[in-house]
Amino acid sequence: MSELRKDPVSRRWVIFSPDRAHRPVDVKPKAEENMQEDIKNCPFCEGKEKTSGAEILAYDKVLGRKPNTPGWWVRVLENKYPALESRETLEKTAEGIYDWMNDLGRHEIIVETPNHFIQLPELTEEEIEKVLLSFKERYYNIKNNPHIEYILIFKNYGKEAGASLQHSHSQLIATPVVPNRIKEEIKNSHEYYTFRDRCIFCDIVTQELSSKKRIIEENQDFVSFVFYAGRFPYETWILPKEHASNFEDTSIEKIRSLSEILKKTLSKIQKALNDTPYNLVFHTLPVKMKDKEYYHWHIEIMPKTTRVAGFEWGSGFYINPILPEDAAKILNSME
Ligand SMILES: [Zn+2]
Ligand SMILES: [Zn+2]
């Protein structure tokens, strides 16, 4: 059982989840003997369907497949050690100046492939497309819950990025409050819109496409580039070229080109940085907001080549040792 507490100074909610301390961990260096050991214990491998969390959704490879059996492309599971739980009632209370909430939400795992040895960028574009479609489908389903305010889809790859299992997977956490990072992006992009009458993200896309200094990949619908003021070395963003505020409304055709650019961008990063751990997050509008002219959904990819240390924690400033223009050159030499 978890709970949410609000920091009255920063106004940030913190999820306290003592049960998650007991979840299994298998992320070790990629030695052959470790791999064999991992597969034995991996709950996400094909054939282990009964040992994983309950299946919520699957895209079947085999016609007439029954839930929790082999023969799938992508499987969405209940997290066995959820940070937040499916509950009917949202409880809110205060203890003096402190605000408190129960742990209503969702925590799901998207197993991206039945194969233990393949990571996301190594999947085919068609396979990645299925992963992205499962995000969309779960998003639409969960947003019907009136207590849910935000759905964050993210991926932790590698131990330093927070992954506890090696088998390629993403996660979805739905929260009863809008996270501060999102609130901040919405507030700032709204202010920019009020002042300039344009979407700040559209302006960023236009400028990146014309300067070409930081572009990593581009196709008909999307562009990826090393972010001008990235907090981390090689911090890369992917944005739709045409204004769109809600990821879940992305058409099938665009999901196809998103899978292409995601594969190519991640492949360059993984090649250049020697399979480094990374975090990837989807930033989209909160579920109860729709079609805003000032907000533009995007993906942020943050390779973990440096550690966040005292100065960063203490100040909110980041020290990035590589200029984004140089990082882009290095990534683009990885064809
Ligand atoms: Zn596995
Ligand atoms: Zn825009």
Ligand SMILES: [Zn+2]
């Ligand atoms: Zn963002």
